[in-house]
Amino acid sequence: MAKPKLALIPATQGSKLYSVLPADGVGDFNFSRGSAATRINKDGLIETVAVGKSRLNYPLIDGVVNGCPSHLLEPQRTNLVTYSEDFSNSSWNKFPNVAITPNTTISPIGFLDADTCTFTASGGNTQLYKVVSTSGSTQTISIFIKYLSGSGTNIRLSISSASTKGVDLTFSNNGETLSAVKGASVNDFSIEKHKNNWFRVSISVAQSASSTEFNLFKISGSETDIYAIWGAQIESNQSFQTSYIPTTTSAVTRVAETATGAGDASTFNDSEGVLMAEIKGFENDISLRTISINDSSNSNKILIYFSSGTDITFYAGGTGTTSGVFAVPSTDANFKIALKYKTNDFALWVNGIEVSVSASTNSFTGLNQLSFNNPYQGGTSPFYGNIKQIQYFNSALTDAELQALTTI
Secondary structure, eight states, X not given: OOOOSEEXXXXXXXXXXXXXXXXXXXXXXXXXXXXXXXXXXXXXXXXXXXTTOOOEEXXXXXXXXXXXXXXXXXXXXXXXXXXXXXXXXXXXXXXXXEEEEEEEEEOTTSSEEEEEEEEOSOSTTOEEEEEEEOOSSEEEEEEEEEEEESOOOSEEEESSSOGGGEEEEEEETTTTEEEEEEOTTEEEEEEXXXXXXXXXXXXXXXXXXXXXXXXXXXXXXXXXXXXXXXXXXXXXXXSXXXXXXXXXXXXXXXXXXXXXXXXXXXXXXXXXXXXXXXXXXXXXXXXXXXXXXXXSSSSSEEEEEEETTTEEEXXXXXXSEEEEEEEOSOSSSOEEEXXXXXXXXXXXXXXXXXXXXXXOOOOOSOOOEEESSBGGGTSBSBOOEEEEEEEXXXXXXXXXXXXXXXXX
16 A cells, blocks of 8 residues: 555644654644643543643543543633532532532542532432523533442432423442433433542533523432532533533633644645545534645535535545535444545545445646545634644555554
8 A cells, every 4th residue: 555645643742733644744743722621641530731831632441541542622612600619619509408528539630630429318308509690502511520439329410390301320349330211301311430449421412491490400319419419511502512611600601623734735735645634523522623735715625524424435536526425324433434536536445345436537737735524615613633644655555555544
């Protein structure tokens, strides 16, 4: 197989996304984020990354780092929950049978700053909650929770006390396993296991009211149950969770990230080539998420993008247009995608399989950059998710090479 002309392999955090090829820096992506943000570091702990610095995010399997890091790119989000780590603060409402003891447990950042939440009964008098102003039709809330003692059952995370708007949680195996049953109004939920048997639980609920209640309570049972809790978050008018945003006295916004402008006219071949991306999107993200080679205008463009949360699509526009779509269960999975372009020979490969072909006579002029967005629409439809690698070849590859390149 030929050597790629441009290759991005995440290895360094900095003011750019640094490509390993070409070595002269022409292949580096300009990066921007006007705020701090968090990531999962190589030790499996949540860590804050400074303003303007890219994030290397490590994958967790069963709470343990497993695999190489990705560059994490995310949209703008605001955590509306104040005192997201301090449940002893008076802004958190505590019913009589709920007790908060601050700073008792090692948190997901590795410090002794997680609080203990003790439920001594069940029902209406065992609620820990906060009400915040929200907008839109869907609210996504999340919290980190860890079992300490007690039954480990009958704990509910919800946006009200109603069973339809939350998930009922059950810990087992002495807190090593967590399962959930969702209510009818919950669009989706996720459970992510973190280091030291912490779990991040997230729910997205249809809710159009002007306020949302973040509610954690025990729904039944008379025994005393004790949990460690940390990192509460409400993302308003959003259908999926993003990385944790810490707050204190006020809501905090993480600014959207951009990565654009890798390569130049000498990098790309107008006549033929291959764009390969190993990427993972966000569950329930139905927006267009685009990676493109283009001429900085609407005239010449080669796109790979996620759409509708279930489609992998290619689009090529030059002297003409051609496109193809491949349906998947969800774009929240790791995909190796390659698009070969050449007059009369376009092909989309996904995870070792050729899924779409076109004999279009479409050709291009002036390709000069690779970006994680759609420049011909003013930089819209940016790619958000995890980027494990990008490779660009300035000649078409054989089917055998494309299969090898995209096999998981």
